[in-house]
Amino acid sequence: MDDGDGHPVESAVTQPIPDPAGFSALGATASPAQTAGLGARAAGLLRGGEALFLWGPLGAGKTLFTQGLCRGLGVTDEVVSPTYNLACRYRGRLTIHHLDFYRVAPGADLADIGVDGMLEELDAGAAVLVAEWPLPLVPVVARRVELLVVPGAGPDDRLWYARGEPQLPPAWRDLLAAAPPC
Numbered sequence: 001m002d003d004g005d006g007h008p009v010e011s012a013v014t015q016p017i018p019d020p021a022g023f024s025a026l027g028a029t030a031s032p033a034q035t036a037g038l039g040a041r042a043a044g045l046l047r048g049g050e051a052l053f054l055w056g057p058l059g060a061g062k063t064l065f066t067q068g069l070c071r072g073l074g075v076t077d078e079v080v081s082p083t084y085n086l087a088c089r090y091r092g093r094l095t096i097h098h099l100d101f102y103r104v105a106p107g108a109d110l111a112d113i114g115v116d117g118m119l120e121e122l123d124a125g126a127a128v129l130v131a132e133w134p135l136p137l138v139p140v141v142a143r144r145v146e147l148l149v150v151p152g153a154g155p156d157d158r159l160w161y162a163r164g165e166p167q168l169p170p171a172w173r174d175l176l177a178a179a180p181p182c
């Protein structure tokens with residue numbers, strides 16, 4: 001594959017972003033701080049064992065949301081984008097496995113990345129998994145909450161959507177229902 005000028009582009013860039021039509025609309029955030037606040041609010045819904053998929057284009061706010069979520073779970077370490085190291089582990093009220101599979105092709109050996117061990121920790125209930133570009137995880141994570149974030153009308157506007165497997169827990173549907181997080 002090339003970019004039209006003969007330059008190769010990474011195949012992982014073709015990970016599709018799902019259509020919002022398959023999701024419930026949650027509402028909007030209008031600033032980076034509001035998105036971080038939304039993540040912190042989501043942290044309050046986590047009891048351990050949850051897998052959270054974050055869909056959305058580059059620059060939508062998936063990492064910023066995760067930084068807020070980690071803050072909400074009491075993580076004091078700096079939370080960085082795992083785009084290059086694929087997986088970062090943080091300790092707060094729960095252990096957080098923050099994954100970014102932008103560079104992981106569907107069908108890649110997830111055991112190499114340590115996903116099996118993470119899923120065992122999830123089953124034991126003391127960890128959560130937050131995954132950006134989660135497509136390679138779809139076949140191995142049956143129970144999950146999925147958020148989709150896409151740009152809105154203004155440069156700082158972001159629209160949020162949610163769905164779940166086997167279903168979306170009602171509390172997630174109401175994540176943005178009250179006053180916007182700040």
Ligand SMILES: Nc1ncnc2c1ncn2[C@@H]1O[C@H](COP(=O)(O)OP(=O)(O)O)[C@@H](O)[C@H]1O
Pocket residue numbers: 029030031032033034035056057058059060061062063064065081132155156157158
């Ligand atoms: N409402 C908003 N929510 C999240 N990010 C925003 C918002 N408005 C502007 N931004 C900017 O968009 C970028 C989001 O980056 P990041 O969280 O790394 O995206 P992603 O992980 O989805 O690629 C940041 O530079 C942030 O400041």
Ligand SMILES: [Mg+2]
Pocket residue numbers: 062063064081100132
């Ligand atoms: Mg990111």
